[in-house]
Every structure is written in C-alpha cells, then in structure tokens.
Amino acid sequence: MADEKPTSIWMQPERQERSGPGRRPGYSREQVTxxxxxxxxxxGLDAVTMRRIACDLGTGAMSLYRYVPRRDDLFxxxxxxxxxxVELPDGPSGDWRADLTLLAGRVRAAGLRHPWLIALLTSRPTLGPNLLRVHEFALGAFEGIGLDIDDITGFAGMLDDYVxxxxRREIGWxxxxxxxxxxxxxxxxxxxxPYVRQVVESGAFPLFNRSVLESRTAHLTPEERFRQGLDRILDAVAALIAALPARP
Amino acid sequence: MADEKPTSIWMQPERQERSGPGRRPGYSREQVTxxxxxxxxxxGLDAVTMRRIACDLGTGAMSLYRYVPRRDDLFxxxxxxxxxxVELPDGPSGDWRADLTLLAGRVRAAGLRHPWLIALLTSRPTLGPNLLRVHEFALGAFEGIGLDIDDITGFAGMLDDYVxxxxRREIGWxxxxxxxxxxxxxxxxxxxxPYVRQVVESGAFPLFNRSVLESRTAHLTPEERFRQGLDRILDAVAALIAALPARP
DNA sequence: TCCATTTGCGTACTACGTACCTGAAATGGA
DNA sequence: TCCATTTCAGGTACGTAGTACGCAAATGGA
Structure with missing residues (x-):
C-alpha cells in the first residue's frame, strides 16, 4: 500500500472496518475531530495540539496519526x-433575499459557536463537502433570477466576503x-x-476619529450590526441586479 | 523602569539614542523588521523565526528581544x-471612484509583493499607523458626497472586505x-x-460545477479578474449612493 | 494453534519562543 | 587617562511543539 501523503485529506478516506486480520481501531477520525x-x-485554537487531543481521548499522541495524516489536515x-x-433547506425557496439572510445567520451562528472557525476558513484554501454544500445553497439562491454563472459566482463571492x-470583526479580538x-x-x-485613545487624541486621522466617536452603528448590538451590514450588501446586490442589462 | 509588556507595540517606542553612558545599540527595530x-x-511566513532573523542579521537570537518585545509584535x-x-496622494481628488481604484490597486500590489501580508492583516486586529493612513484615505474618498459617517464607514468596510x-483568493493557495x-x-x-475533479465528476454540486467549468471569469488574467470584481463593488456602491434618501 | 497483519503508543529527534545570566563594550566624570 | 556605570550581545537552557521510527499487543483466518 503506497503512502500517498501529498494529496487532499478528502481523497484519503478513513481506514474502513475490514474483516481481515489485525487489531481493530479503537477510535475514529470523526472522534478525533x-x-x-x-x-x-x-x-482556543492554540490549545489544539496532538498531545492534548490524545490526552483528552485517553491515548498517546502518536496514535492519532492512524486517523489523520497531518495536523493541518485535522484543521x-x-x-x-x-x-x-449549518442547517439549510434542501433547495432555494424562490425568495433569494430570505434564503441568503437565513444562510448568513446560520453561518454567523456557527462562527460564534466556534470562534476559531472563520479565521481558519479564510486562512487556508479548503473545500470540504460541507463547505461545498453551503456554497451550493448560496449559488442556488441566485439562480433563477436570470443571472449568468459569472454573476452568480460574483454575487455569491461578495456575500461570502461580507459574512x-x-x-471576524465581531470576534477577531x-x-x-x-x-x-x-x-x-x-x-x-x-x-x-490606550493606543486607540492616543491615536484619537493626536487628531492625525479625523475621519477615523469620527467613525470611532460619532458612529451610531457602534451602539447597536452585534446582531443588529451584522444585520445592518448584510442588508447593505443585499441592497447593493438588488440594485445591481436591477441595473443588469436584460440577457437574451 | 517598569517592564510594561501587556500593551500594544505602538505604545512601546524603540529605545532612543540617549547620550548617557553605556553601549550603543548595534541594530534597530526597523532593521529587524x-x-x-x-x-x-x-x-514564507513560517520561515520567520527569531533564530533565522538573527542569523541573517549576523547576531544571536536573544539580541532581537532588545528591539522587539515579542514575536507577535514583530508581525x-x-x-x-x-x-x-502603499503610496497615496495627500488627499482625495474629488473623483471617489478613481481614488478608490487607485487605492485598491496599490494595496493589491503590496499584497502580491508580500504574499503573507493579507493573511496576517486579516488574522489579527492590528491598527498600525500606516494601516490607519490607508484607511483614512479610503474614508476621505467617500467624504464630500453627502454621506454620513456611518455610511462612509460601511462603504469603506465593504471595499476593504472585497480587496x-x-x-487572498488570488494568492492564498x-x-x-x-x-x-x-x-x-x-x-x-x-x-x-484530483479532489476537485472527483467533486466535479460526482455531480453533487451542479452550480459549483458550472462556476468551475463554464465561467468566463476564470479565463481572465488575475489583474482583470480583480478589476472586474472591484468594478462590481464600486457599481454597487454607486447604486446605493444613488438610492440613498437625501439628507437635510 | 500459529502467523500475517494492523493498531497502540513510548522513545526520541528537531525546532520553536524566550527566561536568565555572563561578560564585553562604550561612555561621562575624575 | 582611567574607572565606575550603564547598556548591549549572545550563549545556555527550559518547556513545548510536530512527528519519524520501531516494537509490543491484539486479532482473525488458516
């Protein structure tokens, strides 16, 4: 059996329950994850070390490598x-705005539940099946309003970028x-x-000062702020769609 | 002298050139950086270790701590x-669209020249003087078109998110x-x-397939693609501004 | 029963950030 | 000129990381 390390984790399925000779696995890839x-x-993410995971599982660090090729794959x-x-309906409802609002809210909930998720997601090019599923739902919401595939991809990307x-702004710090x-x-x-106070008092960045001191947005709850920005993006998408030339 | 570690690097200026007794610093914070x-x-960023920096400078690893409190501050x-x-004019020109296009292009150039920059920037809440300078220019470009500070901040954020x-999409991999x-x-x-091919051939995500296979955007140069997405954002901003209710 | 096969996991190697400490170097005052 | 004082250079060492390697234990088929 070749030890084909240099390929995506999604191409290296977990060892199956065979019925041949040999010891039975005591754990599973999902259990480790x-x-x-x-x-x-x-x-926090820094606490996720091979030794720590193994300790929590009640085993030795090296045992984990029977289930996961490298630590990065575990991420x-x-x-x-x-x-x-992120639970989603089977398909789009026909109301693209409602669908995308639902999607954004569910992704935000997952991001708050797992404060490391978005940082990890945006720092490595990963394409796991569930990310594909969520992405497909977003693309689906844009389909059927007469957009071509390039516009669908572009708008979905805009939404992803915002979400x-x-x-990250909400929990990054x-x-x-x-x-x-x-x-x-x-x-x-x-x-x-102290640093922000010093910057503000220096007066070197007047518009930054106003965005810190005068902003009404800053006094909203995080959820309201998220919703307000989301509406802004969806308004923008709606405005662009309205302005698109009719396609044959 | 108190060793006030737990504060921002921007509040801990480099040791000054005094004229008292004692040896003179052989290096400088900027030289280390x-x-x-x-x-x-x-x-790559992983190669940036204290030992490696010191080696390149021709000194010992521990000497660096005379100039930088912690490795994270070095980032x-x-x-x-x-x-x-990122070189920018002193102030906005009056053509907000041109200003923001210029800004986006310069930031992209810096991001390509330093492939680690955007990943680092978006993974930690940092507010260095030059980031503030660039941000202030973006805010300035939106000022004077009759927007209030919340809209200015919101639009500038949308642009930052896109850029x-x-x-990251362009160089992340x-x-x-x-x-x-x-x-x-x-x-x-x-x-x-191989994994993408397997996903495509499975047919489980038809819209993802179309965005991979049918997209015309995928055949553009990276610069054209960046420009196209940027224009999309700026179009969206323009459409929103046009739709804003007139303020008293 | 015996053996080929597979897992569990201890040992050990390299490399990291950085605390601590010693000694060298540079300066102002005498 | 010489020395006390102050500061820097950098070696050593500690704790912790990922993980290569190898052997013992377990298992099911012959």
Whole structure:
C-alpha cells in the first residue's frame, strides 16, 4: 500500500472496518475531530495540539496519526465538522433575499459557536463537502433570477466576503485577547484602549476619529450590526441586479 | 523602569539614542523588521523565526528581544512596514471612484509583493499607523458626497472586505503550497486537482460545477479578474449612493 | 494453534519562543 | 587617562511543539 501523503485529506478516506486480520481501531477520525473541536471551542485554537487531543481521548499522541495524516489536515476536518452544523433547506425557496439572510445567520451562528472557525476558513484554501454544500445553497439562491454563472459566482463571492469579514470583526479580538493571556474585557481596555485613545487624541486621522466617536452603528448590538451590514450588501446586490442589462 | 509588556507595540517606542553612558545599540527595530519581511517574502511566513532573523542579521537570537518585545509584535511591525509601501496622494481628488481604484490597486500590489501580508492583516486586529493612513484615505474618498459617517464607514468596510478577500483568493493557495513543500504548480495539479475533479465528476454540486467549468471569469488574467470584481463593488456602491434618501 | 497483519503508543529527534545570566563594550566624570 | 556605570550581545537552557521510527499487543483466518 503506497503512502500517498501529498494529496487532499478528502481523497484519503478513513481506514474502513475490514474483516481481515489485525487489531481493530479503537477510535475514529470523526472522534478525533470532535475532540479537537471541543478543545478549540473551550480554549482556543492554540490549545489544539496532538498531545492534548490524545490526552483528552485517553491515548498517546502518536496514535492519532492512524486517523489523520497531518495536523493541518485535522484543521480541514474541523472546518468541515463545524460547517456541517449549518442547517439549510434542501433547495432555494424562490425568495433569494430570505434564503441568503437565513444562510448568513446560520453561518454567523456557527462562527460564534466556534470562534476559531472563520479565521481558519479564510486562512487556508479548503473545500470540504460541507463547505461545498453551503456554497451550493448560496449559488442556488441566485439562480433563477436570470443571472449568468459569472454573476452568480460574483454575487455569491461578495456575500461570502461580507459574512466572513463581519464575523471576524465581531470576534477577531477575542482570540487575540486569549493569545496574550488577558481576558477579553481587560484586553480591550488595557491593551488596545490606550493606543486607540492616543491615536484619537493626536487628531492625525479625523475621519477615523469620527467613525470611532460619532458612529451610531457602534451602539447597536452585534446582531443588529451584522444585520445592518448584510442588508447593505443585499441592497447593493438588488440594485445591481436591477441595473443588469436584460440577457437574451 | 517598569517592564510594561501587556500593551500594544505602538505604545512601546524603540529605545532612543540617549547620550548617557553605556553601549550603543548595534541594530534597530526597523532593521529587524526589514529582515523579517525579506525572509517572509522569499520563504514564507513560517520561515520567520527569531533564530533565522538573527542569523541573517549576523547576531544571536536573544539580541532581537532588545528591539522587539515579542514575536507577535514583530508581525504587527511587518504589516506596518509593508503597508508603508502603499503610496497615496495627500488627499482625495474629488473623483471617489478613481481614488478608490487607485487605492485598491496599490494595496493589491503590496499584497502580491508580500504574499503573507493579507493573511496576517486579516488574522489579527492590528491598527498600525500606516494601516490607519490607508484607511483614512479610503474614508476621505467617500467624504464630500453627502454621506454620513456611518455610511462612509460601511462603504469603506465593504471595499476593504472585497480587496482583502480578492487578494487572498488570488494568492492564498501559494502559501498553502509552500507549507506542504510542493511548488505551486504541482500543488494545484497533484494536491488539490484530483479532489476537485472527483467533486466535479460526482455531480453533487451542479452550480459549483458550472462556476468551475463554464465561467468566463476564470479565463481572465488575475489583474482583470480583480478589476472586474472591484468594478462590481464600486457599481454597487454607486447604486446605493444613488438610492440613498437625501439628507437635510 | 500459529502467523500475517494492523493498531497502540513510548522513545526520541528537531525546532520553536524566550527566561536568565555572563561578560564585553562604550561612555561621562575624575 | 582611567574607572565606575550603564547598556548591549549572545550563549545556555527550559518547556513545548510536530512527528519519524520501531516494537509490543491484539486479532482473525488458516
């Protein structure tokens, strides 16, 4: 059996339950992934080490390599497991705006439940089956309004960009706070606060100052802010669709 | 002298050239940062280790800590140095569309010159002076068309989201290829290719298939593709601005 | 029963960030 | 000119990471 390492994790299926000779696997790829996700949720992505996962499973670190080729592949599996929680209807409803709002909300929920998800997702080119499923739903929502495939892809990309960026803005500093060892509230006040205050007081960036000091958006709840930005994007898409030349 | 570690790097200026007794610094914070950037450009972000930087500078690893408090702070400094290369006019020209196109192109150029830049920038909440300068220019381009500060911030954010996401899409797989040790062309063909082909042939995601197989966008040069997406965003912004209710 | 096969996992190697410490170097004052 | 003082250079070392390697244990078929 060739040890074909240099290929995507999705091409290397887990060892099947055979009925031949040899010891039976004590764990499973999904079990390893689920443990890794639990650790990342509770203590951040940095805490996800092979030794730590193995310890939680009650086994030795090297045993994990029977189920996952490399640590990086485990990240792809974690992304896919988290995305599998995004529940969606079987197909688009016909109301594209409602469908995409639903999609965005579900992805945001998954992103908040797993604060490491969006950072991981946007930092590596991964294409797990559940990411494909979610993406396909977005494409489907745009289909049937008379768009060609390039516009469908473009608009879906615009939406993805917004959703990912907005979620990262919402929770990005949480992970950073954890990395520096401070609790999030202290980090904001003691670590980043003094610098921002200094920048503001310097007056060097007047429009930045206004966006920090005068913004009404800053006083909304995170969910309202997400929704407001989403509506902005969907308004933009609607405006563009209205302006598209009729296709033959 | 208190060793105030837990605060932003921008609040901890480099030790000044004093005129008291004692040895003079042999290097500088900028020199260290510049070396780190050079290494990252040539061999990827993973190659930027304290030992490697020190080796390139011809000194010992621990000497670097005289200039940079922690390795993470060095990343902030690298981001700022790379962003300092984004040359911009002193103020907006009055043609917001031209200004933002210029801005996007310059940021893209910096992102291509430093393939690690966008990944780093979007994975940590950093606010270096040069990032603020570039952001202020974007805000300025939106000012004076009768937008309030919330709309200015919102539109500038939309643009940032697009520019960063597009650049990441353009080069994201390069870094991933380097991480796996393959050259980029081989990675695309041998690592990711077989899986994509399998997904396509399965027929499970028909719209994804069409976006891969039928897209005309895929045959454009990267620059044309970037420009096309940018125009789409700017069209959307223009459409939204036109639709905004007149403010008193 | 015995053996080919596969898993569990301890050991060990390399490489990382960085705390600590020693000694060298540079300067102002005498 | 010489020395006390201050600062920097950088070696050593500790803890932790990913993971290559190899052997013992377990298992089912012959």
């Amino acid at each position: 689920r443990t890794a996700v639990r650790i990342a949720d509770a203590e 792809d599996l974690m992304i896919d497991l988290a995305m599998s929680e 990912h960026s907005a979620i 949480q992970e950073e706070a954890r990395r520096t060892g401070l609790d999030p509230e202290r980090w904001k006040r003691d670590y980043m606060g | 510049r070396t780190a950037v050079r290494i990252a450009d040539a061999e 902030d400094l690298m981001i700022d140095l790379a962003m300092s290369e 960063h996401s597009a650049i 390069q870094e991933e290829a380097r991480r796996t040790g393959l050259d980029p062309e081989r990675w695309k063909r041998d690592y990711m290719g």
